[in-house]
Amino acid sequence: MRDTKETILSAACDIYLQHGYKGMSMRQVARRAGISATAIYRHFENKESLHHQVLREGFRTFNSYLQSSLSDNTGLERLKHASERFFAFATEQKKYYEILFLTMDHTVEHKVKGALTQDATISRHFMVQRVQECMEEGSLKSDDAEEVAMLLLSTCNGFFGLYVSKKASDTHEEMHKKYQRMFHRLLVGLLT
Template identity: 60%
Template sequence: MLDTKGKILSAACDIYLEHGSKGMSMRKVASKAGITPTAIYRHYDSKEALHHQVLMDGFRKFGSYLYPTIAGASPLEQLNQAADAFFRFATEQTRYYELLFLTMDSTNEIKVDKVLQREALATYQFIINSVKACMSAGILKDDNPEEVAMLLLSACNGFFGLYVSKKFEGTQQEMKAKYDRIYQRILRGLAA
């Protein structure tokens, strides 16, 4: 059972995804959360503060999936675990996945908000560092680590973009098998 703050964030995330940041109002959030509009102001000073918190929670949740992969035994294992973490995040936290990776509203907010920008860049830098480690270990061809990280993220994100937009269907197990095969094909092309 969610507490009031959790209900507010959940409702805000749903409305944000359905109507974008411009279509989100404190009244809509309150109605969806089953509370009064004034109750929101006990937790958030403004609509902008609520937007900010929804995005921060999304990045922190993504990080909670991604950062434990650093415990992998080798750079390649870490990179593989990061790809697996991306899959789990996209399938287990679909609302946050859509919010962070598929909506333009969040992209625009991240560009202007320095705190959000730092959170977004931290997860991206984590992938770049994993790619660099694989290149240094001779696992991947020596190349531009940022561009290779971008390629890997683009492939993972593109896969889920197609899935979310119903371009292909299947069970989660079938989807995971396709995802793994696509990811492995890309890695084989990048292998040293």
């Protein structure tokens, strides 16, 4: 049986995606989670702390996907593997992908005094480090590592956004092949 806190987080994700932060209430989340309205407060102080935890859990999950790419031998292998892990996250953790990359309400982040800023920048720093490694080993042209990482992340995110918004539709396998070809085309332009 799922942990109550996980059930609450999942319910909060669903409601957030349907109604946004402003349309989410603790009562709705409790109802969707199958617990009493008062029971939810045993786990979360208020709506802001629940939303904050949804975001933190999403960032933690995304980071765990990316970390597995560090076991590869070269910078280029790690970069390619990281792109595959991004694909896995976007397709296996659809709710978190959509919340973190497409619908995140940054006004709420401000309300929690920037506590999410570090979590929110982990993936960007991770990709900058992978690109920098590639440039140092000579597998990518020397360039501004941060700008190249942003190009890669933006392109990948745009790709997934097309599928989430239903502007593109393919089977999972077809989508994966297109994603790999797109990422390969980007790399060809960046290779030395």
